Amino acid sequence: MNDRTLGVFALVLAALMTWAGWGIEAPFAYEPVGPRAFPMLVALIIGLCGLRLAIKGGNPVEANSAGANSRIFLMVLIAAGYAFLFQWLGFIIATALMTILVGRLFGGTWLKCALGGVIMGVFFFVLFDRVLDVVLPAGLLGDLL
């Protein structure tokens, strides 16, 4: 994992942008520069940056401490799960669940996290939905709220 890896990623991105964007065409061309030129220019520069990084290499990425990677992966999963359940379960329940899991990841005890999660869910719901007029999904608790 160093600049070379990043360069290869950039080259792949440039290739994907070119491949997916090559077909962009306006049905009626009434201006000299159509909708395709700008994305292609961007892809070209991304490709050039990638090429330079890939050739030069160096600057190895600082390795994460043991266990950090798996926890980061878990965190991404939880965030995705929270996103899925946000609307369906409703804000309060989803937030309470998320807080328990994330809290555990950051070293809180079960009891503290559960308590914190429920309080935070209810508090934010009241604060944002009721006081500040930012509408939040009620979800399963829809009839109660």
Add this chain to the structure above:
Amino acid sequence: MSAIFDHLAIGFGVAFSLTNLLVAAIGSFIGTMVGVLPGLGPINGVAMLIPIAFAMNLPPETALILLAAVYVGAEYGGRITSILLNVPGEASAIMTTLDGYPLARQGMANVALSLSAASAFCGAIVSVTGIVLLAPLLAKWALAFGPAEYFVLMVFAFCCLTSLLGKQPVKGVLAAMIGLGISVIGVDSNSGVYRYTFDSVHLADGIDFVVVVIALFAVAEMLEMLEKVVAGHSVEVKPSGRKLFNLKELAFTAGSIARSSLVGFGVGVLPGAGASVAAAVAYSQEKRIIENKDPDAKFGKGDMRGLVAPESAATASAIGSFVPMLTLGVPGSGTTAVMMGALTLYNITPGPVLFDTKPELVWGLIASLFIANVLLFLMNVPMVRVFSKVLSVPGWLMVPGILSISYIGVYAINSGTFDLLMVVGIGAIGYFLRKFGVPMAPLVLGVVLGDMMEHNLRRALSITNGELSVLYSSSVSIGLWIAAAAVVVVPQMLRRIRENRQARKAAA
């Protein structure tokens, strides 16, 4: 002259309305708390509040005042931890630790805090005066810009931001291009063609700016926190006799404050160079000037002049960075780029005409920046204990709170699950990019400016039917090209010269 007072009258009229005053106070308070939290700085605070301010249906000037107050407040919160704990809340506060922390160790914590507040306040005065004098002139000048000049101006902004940010400009360019690439997604307003939407309805309108900003500055930030699980700091504010600095100390530092404020404003006005550059430049300038004259100077060991220099410069530049955003429509820093994105939510495009079409917005914002600094100065000493308590909020409560508030904001924009998932995806990508040392500010600038940049380019080329020479035909655009080349080349050259000199010194 009278025009200036008219402008200020409009501004303070807006800022002194009860709602706006209250919003400025709340914003300063929230901002300070965010700034105190480890790992979170102005850009994170502003990013998380944008969608919420929008969803609350605040009028644009009130929303902007809130965000500006948060911005200034967070800069402020960063210095509380720098002085008390030697933990800079963000990059611009690093210089503050050099002399601030030693002062606190000598039992002068409260004096240092109040002095830093006073110098920040002076920096704000200098900067606001500078804006009042300079901004209308700059806006008038920019009115003559055609699409070609605008395009080159944006190129210039990108050059500034990428070359000043770090040792590897190529990563800055890459970041800017990724940002521009994101801005391309969605329907092209000129031709009605869908680009990179992969037939998804959700992508037809493009990726919302809020989604990108929250992903990069809340989700990616959290992942980074997880990497080095934040231990709760225990804070003990050492009792110190005096709460306030005295007049002698103020007189002692006045020269440094004045010089550094001017430096800060100048650096802030340049697109791209933010508060951290300003603080570093001002500190080294003061150190050089004073150590030549005064052999008793103890920079790095608790010299008050070393405390006030970065403080006044950072604030002056934070406020100065509003100048390019308001007058040219090209933001001067990552945070102002985010704020400009906030304005686009209200369908307001910052630029020279803003001074004529929305004077209450522009001058209200400027007046509020001033008021926010007064409020922060007043809050500083009595509330420092409250703010430092924020530091003891444990990670297991803070991180879920950040995630939850971020989602509330994103959900408020479109009320959909798709945007939330997108936040997670972009956040994870953002985390990887950061690991590779790719700076985030040019990426945000790319997302914010992408649309404008492309349309100005296409419009310019339409005028000449595709002839590229239009991009370097006027004296303004030629000047901007030269300036853009200079900001890329000069810092590199200076770095090389310095390295050579050091190498020679090492050899000798």
